[in-house]
Amino acid sequence: MSLKRQPCKPLATLPAMPFLPSALPWRNRYTRLDAPFAHRQPGQPLPDPRWVATSDTAAAELGWPTDWWQQDGALAAFSGGTPWPGMDPAATVYSGHQFGVWAGQLGDGRALLLGEVDGPNGPRELQLKGSGMTPYSRRADGRAVLRSSIREFLCSEAMHALGIATTRALALVASDLPVRRETVETAAIVTRTAPSFLRFGHVEHFCHHAQHGGRGDFSALQRLVDCVIDHHYPHCRDAAQPVAALLAEIAHRTAVMVAGWQAVGFCHGVMNTDNLSLLGLTIDYGPFGFLDGFDPMHICNHSDDQGRYAYARQPQIAYWNLHALAQALVPLIDGGEGDGRDERVKDVLTEALSHYPDTFARQLGQHMRAKLGLLTEQPDDQALSDELLRLMARHRVDYTLTWRLLGEHRIGVVGAAQPEPVRDLFLDGEGFDAWVLRYDARLRTEHSVDAERQPRMHAVNPKFILRNHLAELAIRQAEAGDYTEVQRLHRVLIRPFDEQPEHAAYAVLPPEWAGSLEISCSS
Ligand code: AMP
Ligand code: MG
Helix, strand or coil, rough: CCCCCCCCHHHHHHCCCCHHHHCCCCCCCCCCCCCCCEEEECCCCCCCCCCCCCCCHHHHHHCCCHHHHCCCCHHHCCCCCCCCCCHHHHCCEEEEEECCCCHHHHHHHEEEEEEEEEEEEEEEEEEECCCCCCCCCCCCCCEEEEEHHHHHHHHHHHHHHCCCCCCCEEEEEEEEEEEEEECEEEEEEEEEEECCCCEEEHHHHHHHHHCCCCCCCCHHHHHHHHHHHHHHHHHHHHHHCHHHHHHHHHHHHHHHHHHHHHHCEEEECCCCCCHEEEECCCCCCCEECCEECCCCCCCCCCCCCCCCHHHHHHHHHHHHHHHHHHHCCCHHHCCCCCCHHHHHHHHHHHHHCCHHHHHHHHHHHHHHHHHHCCCCCCCCHHHHHHHHHHHHHHHHHHHHHHHHHCCCCCCCCCCCCCCCCCCCCCCCCHHHHHHHHHHHHHHCCCCCCCHHHHHHHHHHCCCCCCCCHHHHHHHHHHCCCCCCHHHHHHHHCCCCCCCHHHHHHHHCCCCCCCCCCCCCCCC
16 A cells, blocks of 8 residues: 655644643642642532633633633633543642731632643643632631622733733632622632742741741751742752742842832732732732822721831832741751851841842832833932822822823923923922923933823823722622623723723723722722
8 A cells, every 4th residue: 555645734724723621731730749738629619600701811821712711611610610621629828927927827718729731931820719618718718709809800910911920810700609798799709820829928837837846847848949949940949049049039029020019009908928929920919909199108908007008118018028938948048067057047048138129129210210201311310200209199199190191291391381181180280390390301311202202101101000999880780790891891901001092981080989999808
C-alpha cells in the first residue's frame, strides 16, 4: 500500500479547537502541598443559581473563549456544585494582624481554590468566594451576599482596566438562598482568578504555629516560602539570601501597587495582613471606595473608627504590614554562626525593606507627573502636584473630575474671564488661577503642546471609576432580579480612560444621597 502524502493544511484554515473544559489540564501546585496548608473539600452548592455577569477579559487571561460559561456543567461548577473534571476544591489556612493586632487563625472561611490552569501569561488559579463553610469559617456561614459580590466583581475588573495589579473576577453567580447579615440578603459567588491567592497572613500563620506549640519546627514555613519562591519568584533563588530577596521583591510590588491606588484615589478599607497579597495584587474587595471630594483622611470603611486605613495612611500601613511579614520570615534568614546572629538577621531584613519608601515615592512621583501631563522631571514637580492636592482638599473638590478636566486645560487660559471646566470645580477660583499660572510656567519649560498633552493625560486620568453610588444603583436593581445595570456598569468601567460620551452620566459628581452611603465590613 502506498502512503500518499497529504498536503499540509495551513494552520489558519483549521477549524477552531473546541473548548473542552473536561480536557483542561487542571492542577494546583499549592493545594497539592496538602495538609497543613490546605483542606480539600467540596463546596456547598447555591440552590437555583443564575449568571449575573462574566468577564471576557478575565477569561482571555485563562485562554478561554467568551462563551466558556455556556459549557455543560459550568453553572454548577461555578456556583459551588459539581466541579469540572480535574478541579480539586480546597480551602487554605492563614492568620494575620487585623487593625494592628494579632488575630490568630483566619483562613479561607468562605473561599475554595478550584485548581490552576495555564493561561497565555502563565498559570492562573481559580477560586470561588462564597461557596459555603470550611474548617476556617469560625462560626460564620461561609457565604457572601450579592451586594458585596457585585462590588468585588466590578471593582476587580475596574482596577485591572486602570492598570493596577489585582486579582481578577471571572464570573458572578446569584441565588435566592437567604443569608443573614444586618438584614436578610441573598447569597452569591464570585469566581476570582490570580497567579496566586497567597497572602502575608499565610506566612505569618506558619511562623506563628512553629513558635507557639510547634516546638520551633519551621519546616512548614520553609516549605511554604520555598513554594512561593519556586512558583512566583524563581530568580530569588540566585540571591545570597533568597528569602530576603523575596521580601525585597514583595516590598517592591507592594509599593508599586499602593502608588497605583493613591494615584487613582482608591481606598482599600481593610489593609489587614491577611488582605495583602504576596504577589502585590489588590485582593479582598470589601468596604473599599474611590475618593469623591478629595479628603486625604477619607475613611471608606464605616467600621474603621480610628481611621487606621484612611486614604493618606495606606502607604505607611503597607509598610507596617511588610514589617509584620519580615518578622514572620526571621526564622528562615541565615544569620551565620556565633554571637550577634539576631542582629545580623535583623540587618538583612531591614535592608530588604529599606527600599520601600523610595520606591513608593518614585512611583507616585511618576504617576503625578503623568497626571499633570509632564514629560520631563524637575525638582519642583512634587510641590506643584502637592499644591493642587491642597487646593482640592480645602473645598473637597472631586478628585477624579479635577484630574480628568485638567486634561482640557490650554496653556495661557487663566482666570474668570476665560473659564475652563476644571476651574469651575473650585470654589476658590483665584487660588486655582494662581496654581494654573505656576502650572503653565512649568508646561512652557518643556514646550508642552495642548493637543499632544490632552490625550496623554486622558490616558492616565480616568473618566470612569466605581463610585459608591454607581455600585449602589446596580446593586439595587440586581437585588430586584435585574442584572443589566451590573453588566452595563462593568462594560463602562473596563474602558475607564475612553470618552464614552454615551455614558456621560456615569462620570458626573455623585448625587447628594451618596454621602449617606455607609460601607462596612459586613459582606
Ligand atoms: P475579610 O474581612 O472578608 O477579609 O474576612 C476575614 C476572615 O473572615 C477571613 O478568614 C474570611 O474567610 C472570614 N470570613 C468573612 N466572612 C465570612 C463568612 N461569611 N463565612 C465564613 N468566613 C468568613
Ligand atoms: Mg480577607
